[in-house]
Amino acid sequence: MSGLASPRSASSLSLWRERLFGTPFTAFVTVVLALAIAWVAVPLIRWALIDASWRGTTRADCTAGGACWVFIRARFGQFMYGLYPADQRWRVDIAGIAFVLGVAGVVFAPQRLKLKLGVAMLVLLPPLGIWLLSGGFGLRHVETRDWGGLMLTLFISVYASLIAIPLGILFALGRQSGLRVIRLISVIFIEFWRGVPIIAVIFLASLLLPLIMPGGIDIDRLARAVIGLGFVIAAYMAEAVRGGLQALPKGQREAATALGLTYWKATGLIVLPQALRISLPAMTNEFIALIKNTTLVLVVSILDLLGIAQASLADPNWVGMNMEAYAFSGAIYWLICFALSRWSRSLEKRRRL
Amino acid sequence: MTKALSLINDKRVRDWLYQIVVVVLLVGLTIFFVRNASENMVKAGIASGFGFLWRTSGIEVPFVLTGYTQADNILGLFWVGVANTMLVTVIAIILATALGFVVGIARLSSHWLLSTIAGAYIEFVRNIPLLFFVLFWYFGVIAALPAPRQSIGLFGVAFLNNRGLTIPLPDAMGNLRIAGLIILASVLAYAAFHVWARKRQERTGLHAPTLRVGLALLLAVPVLALTWAVLATRWDVPVLRGFNYRGGFAVIPEFVALLAALVTYTAGFIAEIVRGGIQSVSHGQTEAGSALGLRSGQILRLVTIPQALRVMIPPLTNQYLNVLKNSSFGAAIAYPDLVSLFMGSALNNTGQAIEIIAMTLAVYLVIGLAVSAIMNWYNARIALVTR
Incomplete structure (x- = not known):
């Protein structure tokens, strides 16, 4: 019996020819776009790679005419740690490693240990991080004024979300609550913070927080920015959590109540574990937004990664390094945010399946 | 005793108790903060109240639309800030929508290279802080533009250089006002025609040439009116005198940089909204349209776009409000918007x-709140009517 020949799998070359030059119009668009790409990319690659200077220590070593990556090399420590004393930077490294290990431990722990381990980490890690970074109890004290760079970006993002996530969950629950007064308070809180510019909130926190505290109590400048950001992001987190709460069938809470669980037990054991799993992608997106908005602390002269890059442009020894500083800091932001957004998208896909 | 216990166990009583406790705590906290604030203000010698608004401001603003001068009061400064914020917001929304639609539709193109480039643009822009773009446009691009003597001319009437953008300014507004009135009248005429055509179609089933009338009234008439007005008006075209341009209207570089940043950044988000909206209309809808004998243009206009818009309007509104809030990023490069003028300069002075x-x-x-209210009304109007 002679069957039909199996359809020839299109070779990748002919597939590409079809894609790019299938019809005259397609071919025309392809050529125009290719020319445009070449017009942008060729000078860019020449600048960034071919004509770039990589080795050396001063501006005089940049002779090739392209990018002066020597500048980034010389300033790398500052971009990462700000003005944190060089002999103390190991403390930042340890704090970072402890944080990564803690998160990894919780993620990879067996299911029955996850909750206990997570709570333990949540209680232990934040104070440990603050102790390592700012000092005291045997470590040299480092003023928050000297913190900066990528380390500060991550510090602010993590600690602001430590305020934002619990607060956001509370207000999301409040907005769904049957108690009218609680619901009203939650709606006002959420809509107020979502309605105002974050830059204004950072100004507000740095001006108002010292004003409303009893005389003599001084809140650290950095702490003010973290609190301000934490409150705004809490409102956005609340909306992300609300999505999860609304996606959960009503029967879940009703069944829990029928089993005799109190409101908080039903919430903690039945509703939140499921709702948070649904909200996780949206919450990750809010965390990405938080990392991006961390840059705004620049307006109260706290220098995170972008701030340090901007400040480094004023160095008289390194005049005209704008493009190098922006390219480097932009690439780091992009890598972090892109990785997180990919992760959030894969979470969402897994849930949909 | 038993009665008190049963009261405590009554759900309604307990709910009220909880709420009263929360309210009392909140009020207590507020009183605590207000008392501290008033004590601290007395110590610092600041009188509260809005009387300061009528003091002379003495703050010079480089970019004024309202006729404000240093000698005016602080309330005048406030309005300058509001006007500057609104100006950059409105222009940024228009340009970002245009760019976003182009990128979003390109993302859906069947041309592989085109959709890949659009996708790369979206992924690039969305994962970088807006402040990065603001600083980059201001210190990286505008500062690197040539000096006024070597300006980049745009059609010989506008000039772009490192001191900003100089554009021509009309000597008299009369003709432009007339053109504006003509355009308004033709838009109203189209609206009236549209209502009449729909009523007639519902009554008799007859089609009216909506598209042709629409093109004439919404495109041809405005273009003709504007062309006439632009040609009939005498323009004050900027001219190079010495080291800078004289005449015309000087748009400060901060405005150009902030606008460019807002447009490039927001367009990435709008493109994703456009893509999502168009993709949300299922293919069956298009097929059903062609089965009913509609032409492809009619399918797009009567079937796809109305349904895609329904999905796109709420997130688009959100983005527009984001542009309004994000216009405050101008404070980082001293664009005189509301936050930087009022929360910055005025607050420092007073x-x-x-x-x-x-x-x-x-x-x-x-x-x-106003925009949300309008949008909720609009949403309710175009929402899917189901039985």
Whole structure:
């Protein structure tokens, strides 16, 4: 019996020819776009790679005419740690490693240990991080004024979300609550913070927080920015959590109540574990937004990664390094945010399946 | 005893108790903060109240649309800030929508290279902080533009250089006003025609040439009117004198940089909304349209776009409000918007922190609430009517 020949799998070359030059119009668009790409990319690659200077220590070593990556090399420590004393930077490294290990431990722990381990980490890690970074109890004290760079970006993002996530969950629950007064308070809180510019909130926190505290109590400048950001992001987190709460069938809470669980037990054991799993992608997106908005602390002269890059442009020894500083800091932001957004998208896909 | 216990176990009583406790705590906290604030303000010698608004401001602003001068009061400064914020917001929304639609539709193109480039643009822009773009456009691009003598000319009437953008200014507004009135009249005429055509179609089933009339009234008439007005008006075209341009209207570089940043950044988000909206209309809808004998243009206009818009309008509104809030990023490069002028300069000069912060936030909240209200009404109007 002679069957039909199996359809020839299109070779990748002919597939590409079809894609790019299938019809005259397609071919025309392809050529125009290719020319445009070449017009942008060729000078860019020449600048960034071919004509770039990589080795050396001063501006005089940049002779090739392209990018002066020597500048980034010389300033790398500052971009990462700000003005944190060089002999103390190991403390930042340890704090970072402890944080990564803690998160990894919780993620990879067996299911029955996850909750206990997570709570333990949540209680232990934040104070440990603050102790390592700012000092005291045997470590040299480092003023928050000297913190900066990528380390500060991550510090602010993590600690602001430590305020934002619990607060956001509370207000999301409040907005769904049957108690009218609680619901009203939650709606006002959420809509107020979502309605105002974050830059204004950072100004507000740095001006108002010292004003409303009893005389003599001084809140650290950095702490003010973290609190301000934490409150705004809490409102956005609340909306992300609300999505999860609304996606959960009503029967879940009703069944829990029928089993005799109190409101908080039903919430903690039945509703939140499921709702948070649904909200996780949206919450990750809010965390990405938080990392991006961390840059705004620049307006109260706290220098995170972008701030340090901007400040480094004023160095008289390194005049005209704008493009190098922006390219480097932009690439780091992009890598972090892109990785997180990919992760959030894969979470969402897994849930949909 | 038993009665008290049963009261405590009554769900309604307990709910009220909880709420009363929360309210009492909140009120207590507020009183605590207000008392501290008033004590601290007395110590710092600041009188509360809005009287400071009528003091002379003495703050020079490089970019004024309202006729404000240094000698005016602080309330005048406030309005300068509001006007500058609104100006950059409105222009940024228009340009970002245009760019976003182009990128979003390109993302859906069947041409592989085109959709890949659009996708790369979206992924690039969405994962970088807006402040990065603001600083980059200001210190990286505008500062690197040539000096006024070597300006980049745009059609010989506008000039772009490192001191900003100089554009021609009309000597008299008369003709432009007439053109504006003509355009308004033709838009109203189209609206009336549309209503009439729909009523007639519902009554008799007859089609009216909506598209042709629409093109004539919404495109041809405005273009003709504007062309006439532009040609009939005498323009004050900027001319190079010495080291800078004289005449015309000088748009400060901060405005150009902030606008460019807002447009490039927001367009990435709008493109994703457009893509999502168009993709949300299922293919069956298009097929059903062609089965009913509609032409492809009619399918797009009567089937796809109305349904895609229904999905796109709420997130688009959100983005527009984001542009309004994000226009405050201008404070980082000293564009004189509401936040940088009022919350920055005016607050530094007067020290009236609470009043100034309240006024600034109120502007954003009022605009936001108004836009949300309009959008909720619109949404309810176009929402899917189901049985």
